[in-house]
Amino acid sequence: MDLRSILLPPGTFTIGKKFDFEAGHRLAGLAPGHKCARQHGHSYEVEVILTAPTLENPGFVTDFGLLGPFKAFLDTELDHRDLHEILPFEPTSERLAQFLAGWFIQHLQPKVHGRLVAVIVRETRSSWARFHMEER
Numbered sequence: 001m002d003l004r005s006i007l008l009p010p011g012t013f014t015i016g017k018k019f020d021f022e023a024g025h026r027l028a029g030l031a032p033g034h035k036c037a038r039q040h041g042h043s044y045e046v047e048v049i050l051t052a053p054t055l056e057n058p059g060f061v062t063d064f065g066l067l068g069p070f071k072a073f074l075d076t077e078l079d080h081r082d083l084h085e086i087l088p089f090e091p092t093s094e095r096l097a098q099f100l101a102g103w104f105i106q107h108l109q110p111k112v113h114g115r116l117v118a119v120i121v122r123e124t125r126s127s128w129a130r131f132h133m134e135e136r
């Protein structure tokens with residue numbers, strides 16, 4: 001078979017990269033006796049998802065390596081912290097995902113080719129929240 005005969009379909013490209021950090025929190029707004037109102041910790045997993053209609057050389061939406069500053073931010077500001085000491089909001093997965101999208105847009109988006117479409121925050125193996133960017 002001549003592999004050069006394969007036609008490339010039109011469409012958009014999407015990439016994701018996962019990061020992690022460890023942190024503690026408690027969700028004080030919950031009903032009395034709710035287990036998550038007690039101080040506890042998570043090995044948070046954060047995934048950023050970027051899209052682009054075209055690729056830049058050598059065929060990237062964005063070089064995964066260019067996302068390094070996001071990892072540095074997580075490591076420096078959030079890792080091994082009590083989230084209540086550093087964040088101005090109740091640190092649910094949903095709010096963390098929105099906050100991290102905000103950091104990305106402000107600090108990294110101008111420097112990369114792909115457009116951030118979503119941030120996913122996983123607190124446990126079974127629980128996650130996604131913040132999806134509005135299209136502009």
Ligand SMILES: Nc1nc2c(c(=O)[nH]1)N=C([C@H](O)[C@H](O)COP(=O)(O)OP(=O)(O)OP(=O)(O)O)CN2
Nearest residue numbers: 027036040042091092093094123124125126127129
């Ligand atoms: N929508 C949300 N619900 C809950 C959040 C959240 O951020 N968004 N957070 C919590 C707690 O932080 C909790 O630690 C994690 O929730 P949960 O999945 O209930 O944790 P478990 O691993 O203990 O779940 P089990 O499946 O019961 O073992 C609560 N809710």
Ligand SMILES: [Zn+2]
Nearest residue numbers: 036040042123
């Ligand atoms: Zn929790």
